[in-house]
Amino acid sequence: MPSLMILIPLFGVIILNLVFASNDKMKRAAFWFALALFISQIAVAIFHHPIFWNNSLKPLDSFFKVSFFVDHLSFIMFICIGMVSIASLFVAKYTITEEGGRFKFINLLILASLGMSGIIMVKDIFSLYVFMEITAVSSFLLIAYPKSLESLEGAFKYLILSAVATVLMLSAIGILLLASGGTSFFAIASGIAEARNSSLIVFAIGLFICGLFIKGGLVPFHGWLPDAYTAAPASVSVLLAGVVTKAAGIYTMIRIVTSLFPYNQPVNNVLMLVGTISIFVGAIVAIGQDNFKRMLAYSSISQMGYIILGLGTGTGLGIAGAVFHLFNHSVFKSLLFVNSAAVEKETGTCDMNKLGGISQKMPVTGATSVIAFLSTCGIPPLSGFWSKIIIVIALWQTSHYAYACLAVLASIITLAYFLSMQRRVFFGKLRSGLEGLKEADRGVLAVSIILAAITIGVGVFFPFFFNIFILPVKEILVR
C-alpha cells in the first residue's frame, strides 16, 4: 500500500480546499490533519511492517497507474520528511499569525512532502523527475508567499537555478532513454552496463549529476541556497534545510549513484572532490556571516559535503555513513533553524551583531542550540560524531587518507563558526534592549526538545539505532 503515502495527502489537500476553506474555524482542522498525516507517516516508516509496504491496493494502484517500491533508505527518508514537516508545521503555527496564510502554508507543506514521498518511492527516472518538480514548485511558492521583495528574490533565484537543473536532468533523461530504451532504474542500469564507455552516456551522467548538485546546493552550484534559506519565512527555512534539498538533491544522488551506475570510479572521484570543496567553502564562508540563518545555510552546504564525501567512497560503510549523516543532519539542522525561528520571532532580527546573551531569557532555545551545534561539529556523544566517524573510517579504508584528514580537520572550522554564533547570540551578557525577551511558545519548545532528544538519543544509543536503521541501507549496493 505504499501508494497511500501519495494518495492520502493528495486527496486530503483537495478535500481541505473544497470543504474546509470556507471559514476560519474550519481552517484550523488543516493543522491537525497535517499533524496526523506526518505522525502516521513516521509511524509506518519506523515499524516498516511488511503488511503495509509489500501489499499493493490492486484496483487503486492500477487505476492511477502507479507502482512504488521502498527499501530501508526510503524508510529513513520517510522519517526525516515526517519529522521535519512536523517541526515546520509547529514553527508555522507560531510565526504565521494570520489564519488564511497558515492554511495556505499547510496546504503547500503537504504538497511538498507528498512530492518528496514520491521521490523516495519511485523506480523510474522520469517519475522521479515529476515528483521533483512537484516538490520544487511547492517550495517556490512557500519561499515567495510572504510576498516581500527579499522572499520574491530568493524564490526567483531558486526558480531559475532549479529550471537550469531541470533542463540538465531532462536532457540527461532523454539521452539515457535513447541509449537504454527505458526509463526504469533497472533498464537504465543494464543499458549503462552494456555501453560503459560510450561518451554519450558519460555526458548524460555528467548532466544529471550536475543537475543534482544544483538541487542539493553543493559548491560550485550553491549560489541560490543561502539566499533562499535566508529570504524564506522561518517555517519554510526549516523545511528547505531539513529535507527539501536533501530529498531532491542528496537522496536522489545516493539512489542514482548506487542503482544506476554502481562502482564507477570517475563518478566517485567527482563526488569526493565536490564533497570536500563543499565542506571547506561552506564552513569558511560561514565564519564571516552576520546573519544567523545565513550562517546556518552555509553550514548546511558544508554538511552536505560530508554526505557526498561518504557516498563517494562507494563502499557499503561509506554509504551507510552518508545516509546516517543525512538523517542526523536533518535532525540537528532543522533544530537550529527552529531555534533561529524562535530568536527571529522574539527579537525581530536575525542579525547576530544585534543579539547577545539570549540564553538567559530563552534557556530552552539556548540549550537545544548548543546540543545541535555540538552534534554538527561532530563532538561525541552526540549523533553527528558517529556519522562523521563512519564516513572518515570508510574513507580511510578505501585509502583516501587526504580526504579523511580534511574531513576531520574541517570539524574545527565548523566548531569555530558555531562557537562565534553561540557567543554572539546565546552565550554572554544579555544585550541591552532585550530585557523584556520571552521564551518561544510551547509548541516550538516541544519540537526543539524532541529534536534535541533525538540528537542525544541517537548518539547515546547509537549501536541500536545503527543496527536497525542504518546498517540495512548497505543492501542497496548489493541489489
Added chain:
Amino acid sequence: MENYYLLGCIFIPVLGSFLLPVIGRASEFARNLTALIMVSASLVFSILLAGPVLAGRVITISHELPLGFNFILTADALAVFMAIVSSLVGAIIVLYSFDYINHYGNRNEYYLMVTLFLGSMMGLVYSGNLILLYLFWEITAIASWRLIGFFREKEYVLKADKAFLVTVFGALLMLLGFIYIYQITGSFDLPVIKAAFKTNPVPDIVVILILVGILSKSATLPFHTWLPDAGVAPSPVTALLHAAVLVKIGVYVFARLFIATFTIGQIWHTVVPVIAAVSALVSAGAALVETDMKRIIAYSTVSQIGFILLGFAVGNEIGCAGALLFILMHGLAKGGLFLCAGIVEQNTKTKDITKMGGLFATMPVTALSFLGCAFSVMGIPPFGGFFSKYLVFSGAANSGNMWITLTFLAGAFLTIIYLFRIFNLIFLGDAQKPPAREGSRVMVISVAALAILSIAGGILIKFPSDFVQIAVKQMMGI
C-alpha cells in the same frame, strides 16, 4: 560486584549530573549535597575497586558493539590510581564550591557541568577502547568550555571558546591517529592493539598525531596558551580544570597508550623530554614575571606538567613511578593553591599580586595552607611533592639524559623562586587597607584539607608508593 562498582563509579555522576538542575529548582542545598554525594560515590567506588586491583586482578566489563566501537571498561592499578586522585581532589573542590559559588548566577549549570566533568573523567580513565576514551575526552572538553565561560563577560567567553578550539583541534588529530591504528590492527580495543604492537613500535606518524592531542589537553608548549587564559573561570573551576583533573587527562593518556599499551620508537624518549623541558622552562619564566595571581599558578601548572611528561617519557620504572606520584601530589597541592587564590581573590576583589600584601595577619589558615601546598609543589621534604620530584629526577638521570635532567633542575629552582615571590607579595609585607577577611569556614576547611593531605602524602609516602609500584609493574609488564 566489582562490575557494579565500576559502572557506578562512572555513571552515577555522568547520568546523575542531569538531575542536579531539577533538584536545584527545589532546593539549593539539596543540589549541592547531591553533587557532592555523586562525586564522592566515584571516590568510594574507586577505593572499593582498589582492594581487588592491588591483589593483582584486572576488572573488565566488555560489550561488543558494531564497527569495533566496543564498550570496554578496564580497572587496572593505573586506572584506579588516577580515578582515586581525581575524585578525591574533585570532591574537595565541590565542597569548596558550596560557599564560593553561592552568590553567582548559573549555579545549576555549574554543578551540572562539574559533576558531568568528573564523571566523564572517571569514564576516561576506565576506558578500554579508543573511541570510548575519545568520547569521554570530548565530554570533558564540552564541560570545561561551559565552566570557563561561567562569568558571561565577552572576553571570558572568547577565552572559553579558545580553550575549546585548541583542545578539540588536538583531539581531532588524535582521533586521526586512532583511526590509523584501527586501520593497522582492525580494532579500537586496547588489549587487541597491545597484542598487535607487542614486538614492533607504532608508526611515528601515529605518535605525532596522538601527541598533539595529549599536549593540547595537558597544555604543554606549543599548545599551552589556553590554560593561563582560562584563569578567568571561577577559582574552583580553575582548580578542577587546570590543577587536578583536566590537564592530567593528557598525561594519563600518555601513560595509558604510550607506556601501558604500545611501545614508541626510541627517538621519542628524547623528543618528548625535550618538549617537556622547553615547556617547563618557558612557563616557569612566564610565572616569574606575571602579576595576575591565577595566571602565575596556571603557568606553574604548565611547568609542572612538563615534569610529569618527563617522568613518563624517559621510559624507565623509576621515572614512571615518579610521574604517577607527581600526578597525585601536584593534584592535591596545585588544587590547594588555586583554592587559596580563590579565597584571596574573593575577599580582596583583585587578582593583581602587586596590589596585595600582609594578608597573613587576617587570613592565617589560608596563608598556612597556601604555604604548605607551595612547599609541596616546590618539592621540599617532607612534603609529598619532594618524593615525586626526586623520583622523576632520578628516573631521568638513570636514562642518561644529563642535559635534560639539568634543565629540569633549573626549572625546579625557578619553581621555588616564583612560588616564594607570589607568597611574599600576597601574604607578607605591609597590610593593605581595609584588611580582607578570612574565607568562609567550608572554604578554609577545604584548603586546609588539601594542605594536610599534601604533607600527609609525604609522611605516609609508603601507601601511595606501594600502589604506584604495582601500577608501574602492570603498565610495563614486568
